[in-house]
Amino acid sequence: MNFFSFLVFVALQILFIPLAIVGVILTGYRQLVVSKKLGTSQTAIEILNGRWTMHIFGMREDEAAVRVASVLPNTSTFGLWLCLFPLWTKYKISGRYFGYPRIPEEGEEVLSDLVMARTIFFDRIVDRALDGVDQFVVMGAGFDTRAYGMARRGGVACFELDQPAVQALKLDGLRKGGVDASHVTFVEVDFSEDDVFEKLKENGYDPNKKTLFLWEGVTLYLSEGDVRKTLQSIREGAAPGSVVIADIYSENFVKDYEVGLGDIPGGDMHLLPSYSGELCGSDRERCRLLCFYRWICILSTVLLWTSL
Numbered sequence: 348m349n350f351f352s353f354l355v356f357v358a359l360q361i362l363f364i365p366l367a368i369v370g371v372i373l374t375g376y377r378q379l380v381v382s383k384k385l386g387t388s389q390t391a392i393e394i395l396n397g398r399w400t401m402h403i404f405g406m407r408e409d410e411a412a413v414r415v416a417s418v419l420p421n422t423s424t425f426g427l428w429l430c431l432f433p434l435w436t437k438y439k440i441s442g443r444y445f446g447y448p449r450i451p452e453e454g455e456e457v458l459s460d461l462v463m464a465r466t467i468f469f470d471r472i473v474d475r476a477l478d479g480v481d482q483f484v485v486m487g488a489g490f491d492t493r494a495y496g497m498a499r500r501g502g503v504a505c506f507e508l509d510q511p512a513v514q515a516l517k518l519d520g521l522r523k524g525g526v527d528a529s530h531v532t533f534v535e536v537d538f539s540e541d542d543v544f545e546k547l548k549e550n551g552y553d554p555n556k557k558t559l560f561l562w563e564g565v566t567l568y569l570s571e572g573d574v575r576k577t578l579q580s581i582r583e584g585a586a587p588g589s590v591v592i593a594d595i596y597s598e599n600f601v602k603d604y605e606v607g608l609g610d611i612p613g614g615d616m617h618l619l620p621s622y623s624g625e626l627c628g629s630d631r632e633r634c635r636l637l638c639f640y641r642w643i644c645i646l647s648t649v650l651l652w653t654s655l
């Protein structure tokens with residue numbers, strides 16, 4: 348069955364080469380250009396696309412992500428289908444993952460596994476930690492949908508923190524996608540400016556209750572000082588027994604990206620904040636160059652897929 352599925356995949360993939368290119372352009376255009384027009388995070392969309400893919404490939408249940416992705420203006424599930432249909436067909440026939448998406452063995456992760464590996468890893472820890480808390484705070488939530496899935500249990504109060512433009516778009520997506528968000532409190536926060544704890548307290552957070560703080564894929568967009576300040580604020584304000592789950596990136600990681608951009612004008616600045624589009628509004632030229640760089644990455648990915 349595996350060999351048969353491979354033959355079907357190769358035939359379909361050849362037929363789909365032009366369609367996959369259309370898919371990449373459509374999805375990439377919406378992610379980069381439309382997100383920028385809307386003044387919202389495009390990296391958060393990348394995570395949502397990955398979670399949509401995981402759901403479609405039967406890897407991880409996430410109905411809310413599927414519903415939100417299908418109505419947001421800055422992604423295209425149609426475009427994603429055009430890119431992934433041959434791989435999906437192969438998976439359906441053989442029941443095995445091939446190339447993308449896949450859940451890698453620990454230590455064998457590559458860049459294209461980023462969303463899958465990170466999501467599964469965080470899911471495990473979040474799932475365990477949720478049992479012992481009364482409140483769940485998703486910091487820099489983007490289009491994360493855990494509050495509408497795994498966290499809907501035993502009266503856990505949910506809070507989502509992010510920038511206003513991202514939250515407005517997400518709320519619209521949840522409403523249009525028919526996802527109930529009545530149990531979630533949305534709090535507008537800028538980690539560089541605000542004291543997270545003050546903001547939470549103003550919005551109904553109870554500092555005496557044990558809380559799980561999830562800070563996934565966000566600290567790399569912030570300065571070390573802002574990350575330290577925010578963690579310190581949680582440490583001082585959270586009830587005993589509270590938990591913080593976060594990925595903290597080393598300076599070397601961020602510097603590696605800087606080196607990669609050395610020959611691009613403006614590449615001496617941190618790639619990741621500018622790459623995300625959310626923090627480089629004032630430097631149009633740098634944004635334009637980085638977007639161009641991103642397009643090249645997307646196109647090379649499609650070439651990679653089509654040459655599999």
Ligand SMILES: C[S@@+](CC[C@H](N)C(=O)[O-])C[C@H]1O[C@@H](n2cnc3c(N)ncnc32)[C@H](O)[C@@H]1O
Pocket residue numbers: 388390391394395486487488489490491508509510513536537538539562563564565568569625
């Ligand atoms: C890559 S996304 C991750 C989203 C989500 N945590 C997930 O894993 O799906 C990064 C998120 O951090 C948010 N973010 C970046 N800088 C921020 C800041 N200074 N204040 C608040 N949110 C910020 C962005 O708006 C975006 O939603």
